[in-house]
Each structure stands twice: as structure tokens, then as C-alpha cells.
Amino acid sequence: MNAGNKMRLVFSARSENESLSRIAIAAFASQLDPTLEELNDLKTVVSEAVTNCIIHGYDNDPNQEVEINASIENDRIIIEISDSGKGIEDMELARQPLFTTLPDGERAGMGFTIMENFMDHFEASSTVGGGTRIMMTKRIESKKALYY
């Protein structure tokens, strides 16, 4: 039974760790027997959230840390990604598709839109100067039948 299984990963806010975060979440989620598409969705949203922590939360300061907490409850995976960086001043604006604070950096402004679309539930909370926390969940369809 997978209920209550959890993991925590803390790593330096360095861009080379983005792939680490994706692989870790994919490996953790694999016990739910996800489809390739579901696995790719999870990797994509984790990559978006971790990139946000590094670029926006910490302004690329490699001395800072990003934390991922994930848990599996029945057929759902719950993922929390947090930084203790500068925070988001206007969350409503930040969540608008194509909005970016770094237009010169070729940022697409799609991060939150992707997280909202690829996951079943998405929540973001932020304190200016205190950091940002993303909480999202996804039901892994391939195991659905087991819980009816």
C-alpha cells in the first residue's frame, strides 16, 4: 500500500539540479505506475517550479536552497516546492499567461500556466521577502480502477 509514502529533497539552487529534481519526482511517482504522458507532466511542472525558485526566488544565487516535498496518497501524488527567496509581489499578475518579470531573458511567462494545466490542483502562496511555496496534486489515472 502506498498511502503515506513521502520524500523530501533539498538541493542547491543551481540550474544543473533541475534535471535532478525531475528524475527524483519521476522515480518517486513511478510506484503509481503512471503513463509516459503523466510522468512527463510531472517532470515538466517540477522543472517549471524549480526553475522559478532559482531564477525568480533567488536571482540565480547558488548558495540558496530549493526544497521539494512529495507524498503519495492512494492514487494521488502531492508535490510541494518551496524557496525562501524574495517572494512574489502580485500573485494574480504572476499567474497570468505570458507574464514575466524578465522579458529580456527570453522567458516565456508560461510556468504557472503549465503547472495549472498539467496538474489537477494547483496552489501558490508567497510572502515578499519570505519565499514562495507551490503545492500541486495529480491523480495518476492508470491506477484509478484499483480505488473504485
Add this chain to the structure above:
Amino acid sequence: MSLRTEVVHNRNVVIVRLTGELDHHTSEDVRLRLDEVLMKENSHHMVMNLETLTFMDSSGIGVLLGRYKQLKNKGGKLILCHIDSPVYKLLELSGLFKIIDVYDDEVHALSSLEVVS
């Protein structure tokens, strides 16, 4: 995890084959490499083959949009091919298909450019 960028020239078209994972970390190198190619070579158009691209996030969308704008300003086109990979869903969500043409493979992409060039 890394990204390999293979660049091939075919007349006035530069063909770019990306293998691996295109994220924030690897996008910096790709951007520099492609900018160098576009500055140096007399290429008007770019065909990006995503057949062996196993992962892409919005940093990759940024790279594609940036090259699209750059080429458009010079009167050229960016074309994508082999997007049947895991990146399809992301490209669709991003709305890139509305501005960038997509073909099955390099041959079809190249023949579409012969009509416009």
C-alpha cells in the same frame, strides 16, 4: 542530463537537431550556439528537428520564441519538425503552433522553404 545540438547547413537553411533535455540549464548553451550560427552563416531559415528531444519546459519555449523573432526580423522563418515526441503537449499549450509551421520531417520542412525562398 544534457543537451546535444547538431547543426547542419543546407543551402540557405540551417537544420538544428536537438538531442536530450532542453530546460533552463541547457537553454543558455543552445541559445548561444544558435545565435552564433545565425550571426556567422548566411542562413535565412532554420529547421528545428525535435525527434530526439526527450524533454522540454518553458525555458525551451523561450528559446524557440527568441529564434522565431530573430529570424522573422531578418525575413526568415523558423520551422519545426518531428514534434511527435514528449514535447508536443507543451508546444500545443504554449500556442506556438499558431505562429510556427510544423512538418513531419526535415524533407517536408525543407521543401516548404524552397517555395518561400
